[in-house]
Amino acid sequence: MGNADLSVLYVRINLKTGAERFFRAGLAFDREWQKVEVDAATAQRLQEEQMLEVSEGMPADYADVTGAAAPSVPGAPIAPTDPAERMAEIMRVIANLDGAASLYTAGGAPKTSVIEAATGWPVSAIERDAAWAEFNKAAQ
Secondary structure, three states, rough: OOOHHOEEEEEEEEEHHHHOEEEOOOOOEEEEEEEEEOHHHHHHHHHHOEEEEEEEEOOOOOOOOOOOOOOOOOOOOOOOOOOHHHHHHHHHHHHOOOHHHHHHHOOEOOOHHHHHHHHHHOOOOOHHHHHHHHHHHHOO
16 A cells, blocks of 8 residues: 555644543544545545544644654554655564464455554554555565
8 A cells, every 4th residue: 555545634632522532444533633644435434434533734722742752551662654654564464473373364355453552552453454465475
């Protein structure tokens, strides 16, 4: 998937809900704006979710927390913002999985929860599927 296929959105929990954390499409959101790059289907899913506020433009109160800034949870890894870096890390995790059936879905792909546990950040099924396809292609 090339960058031309991705939409950049700014997403946070709808402040009126009172929720502190919300998961959608394999991504975790809180009360601060988060910049995400997602495919068209995921973008539509996020925009239709009533628990979330979604903006296609950078909100005035957006605080960029990439780079040297500390993660929101002390000691937690910062997820790469570059899609190529994310893909490389997901593929690294997949390559290091053993063959235990409990690590894989009924369809044979690694479980996103297993990849998330290894990376320390949310991984969407879309990201997992893309990495799994690349991994299998490279293995042939």
